């Protein structure tokens with residue numbers, strides 16, 4: 292899991308969500324009988340209208356397991372379940388059967404209905420893959436001390452109000468940073484990071500150690516570990532170090548599948564990276580860009596600019612240095628560079644820069 296920036300709701304969202312929630316409240320008020328016997332009439336079409344905003348914000352990845360998703364393999368997930376709340380017994384151990392479904396003791400019913408007043412709440416939504424949503428997380432929602440409120444009563448306030456419950460399930464948009472609460476092993480397994488209960492509860496709730504995920508992450512970790520090894524060995528050679536580091540940065544970008552694995556290995560095996568190191572590496576990448584421009588090699592120019600972009604991506608701790616150096620070297624604003632490749636042909640090089648790029652070209656033996 293990694294953190295994403297929550298998308299903003301459309302301007303008319305509050306009015307529309309208030310209207311459908313009013314309909315639900317009216318249904319509940321008029322229900323004659325115990326509320327747990329009611330099948331609440333949720334408006335499924337309502338939340339499907341807004342799914343695309345979350346797909347984009349999460350870079351088409353599941354908010355829990357970081358697998359890539361498509362329209363066929365994703366759901367709009369309610370973080371706090373709306374229809375009912377279930378719990379796993381402390382002794383329950385679920386493993387993955389062929390086909391992806393869990394085996395073991397299924398969750399038991401705890402509350403019915405669930406946090407129904409959050410069914411149309413923007414802050415309660417995220418995108419999850421069908422495996423996470425329909426097989427593993429289901430209506431589980433671990434909270435501190437198992438202290439779920441009386442879900443027949445809607446809180447007085449509007450918005451994201453859990454009526455006193457303190458969630459222990461990590462969320463990609465708020466709360467404890469998933470990158471602090473989860474640690475990925477070289478084998479592809481995941482362990483809790485630190486003492487926070489959010490890590491173990493999330494791993495258990497979402498089945499983050501299911502076999503298929505561990506295998507996928509393990510294969511990726513093999514590749515990333517090799518790149519980390521090469522990066523460390525090339526630290527004294529800026530052009531080579533820059534190229535490998537940029538490659539690693541690409542694997543750790545928000546849109547990369549299981550980016551948390553690459554980020555964890557980078558932190559453990561390559562960081563810290565000093566300011567002079569990242570400055571030299573960025574300069575070396577920029578010199579390649581200038582050389583490609585001088586030779587009118589569009590493919591090399593595109594690759595070079597992309598490499599600089601990867602290295603200066605916002606989520607990396609050294610991004611400000613990379614951006615500053617790249618702006619100075621390429622004489623373009625970072626905003627323009629980040630719009631590559633469209634702006635690549637507009638890169639300007641002076642005669643002095645061309646001479647410097649040519650010199651760097653002949654002295655470098657690096658291949659990306």
Ligand SMILES: [Zn+2]
Pocket residue numbers: 353354355356357358419420421422423424
């Ligand atoms: Zn998932």
